[in-house]
Amino acid sequence: MTAAPDQDVTEQEPAADILAVARERVLERGEGLTEEQVLAVLRLDLDRLPELLGLAHEVRMRWCGPEVEVEGIVSVKTGGCPEDCHFCSQSGRFPTPVRSAWLDIPGLVRAARETAATGATEFCVVAAVRGPDARLLSQVREGIRAIRESGNDIQIACSLGMLTQAQVDELVEMGVHRYNHNLETARSHFPNVVTTHTWEERWETLRMVRDAGMEVCSGGIVGMGESDAQRAEFAVQLAELDPHEVPMNFLIPQQGTPYEDYPVIEGKEALRIVAAFRLALPRTMLRFAGGRELTLGDLGAEQGMLGGINAIIVGNYLTNLGRPAEQDLAMLADLKMPIKALSETL
Template identity: 40%
Template sequence: MSSLTNNFVYQKMIDVFSNKKINFQEAMKLINSADLDFLADCANQITVKFGGDKVDVETLVNAKSGRCPEDCSFCSQSTFNTTKIEKYPLLTPERILAQAEEAKNNGANSFCIVCAYRSPPEQDFIQICNTIKLIKESLDIDVNTSLGFMTRDRALMLKKLGVKRYNHNLETAKSMFDKICTTHSYEDRINTAKIVKEAGLELCSGGIIGMGETIEQRVELGISLQSLNPDEVPVNMLIGREGTPLFNKFSLTEEEIIRTIATFRFLMPRAILKIAGGREVHLKKNDKKVLKAGANGIISGGYLTTKGNKHQEDIRMLKEIGLKQN
């Protein structure tokens, strides 16, 4: 049985090399393949084929924390949840610039300004634009943003300012979305993703695994992401924070993470596939396995309301496994 499965996985790898798309049924066979090591190795070969041996290292700044009006059940920043986090309004341009300088000095090649909004008020959006100008004038670092829902005019403005990539995650499968969020729809998220691409920005869109979804729903998320042709796909691993509905509800194994990442690589061979929030908890020091199983990006130095690995640790890890920073 294992040899038959390996033959299938190998054939799908060859199909990907020939620019053939993997469909839902094929992806289900991949994620359930008997030989995990062989699946991971083939996913890694796809990564090397289309992306070489470079890893994208990104640092985030939580530029406006808490008081988000959406009811996402995983999120510590939602006003519907009671997680004890530091809440503050939009940081000044000078303070965000200082964090961008620190990220650059620590070796990050991209810096993402993240804000807990449904959509920024006009005054805040203008301030964010001024912040982007300041960073672009001062530093040689890619600037990305994650600001909630976008209009076409705002997306075009970000593009004009030199923003490289816009993040707007789908979060989970469409079939599960109403169990995770009720204050906006899956179509709202798809719409912003399309606006971002139409404006000429690169699209960063991924999701969270470990929220109680089935394997089929993880593959469904992958297929939805594939249809958007994102440039970057962050895969977050749920840390159920106290004060959220998902606190201590679900578990996630290292094998599940590797299977998901590897299958997503078959689905999106050219995307930066980034292991993001929760990797330090769920993978501990085994990030290396995932970076040899299809992933070629990391978020370093911390997340929005949780700590992460130190930059120096991550850069050292990349060198240990023969990978280079992008």
């Protein structure tokens, strides 16, 4: 007579549902998911996307609140960058249509005024460089002074590449309150995206910025050939950095770059990625940035605002067109999401 099989061997406990795990860990305790858990969310069946987005929105509302920070950006130095970031049309190493140009001080003041007029509370000055030289820092200093003398009290952030400690200290002295320097992608994938500098160099700049008391803004671009596992890796690496803000960009294939023929991420997948990052970063400002119009369209943008996003860039993105600011502000009004007041960002 054959013995009955050992139940302890043949019967196993069913795996815990990842959204139930996330509800208890993230929504109830405010703790971000682990890398393995983020990966499980990224592999969740798209049939459960509405449930996932609903949970991500609950997390955003509980740990960040209903307000949305609105930001405009302007390029003070466009094109001619010596680095080989494979996604970027501003690299001087690729045959792209973008040509090197500088924005003068009156143009910078005008851009800040137009940004403030949209209701934005944040204005980011961006330059396509490896790192700032004396000329660029002098122009940023003069620009900030001119913006203040014009009576505009909008908060000013900068994105000027990799910094030295002396440059960090100089930006603090200028009154720059937030610094953007994207890690771009997971550490394991970075050498496939950039070869002229390292992920660790970017991390060191962000460490100095944080230690100097400026707010840290660091995110990246999704859709550059990374795997789901590398997206999960990236999410927890950002969580380790503990940034104030994470911009979520989706690849816009740029003419002349190595990524010009890469496919655009499908909208539902993009929304699943946004929600997964919210569950990894429950207390962090998560900002819709470049590529959302191409990837998500109008309806997707609204779904993203109800799926974990709580900040948005209005207007254009450096070398790419965005939606009119009025359209995004109308969307926020329809969703009854208040714009974060300037006094609350001081």
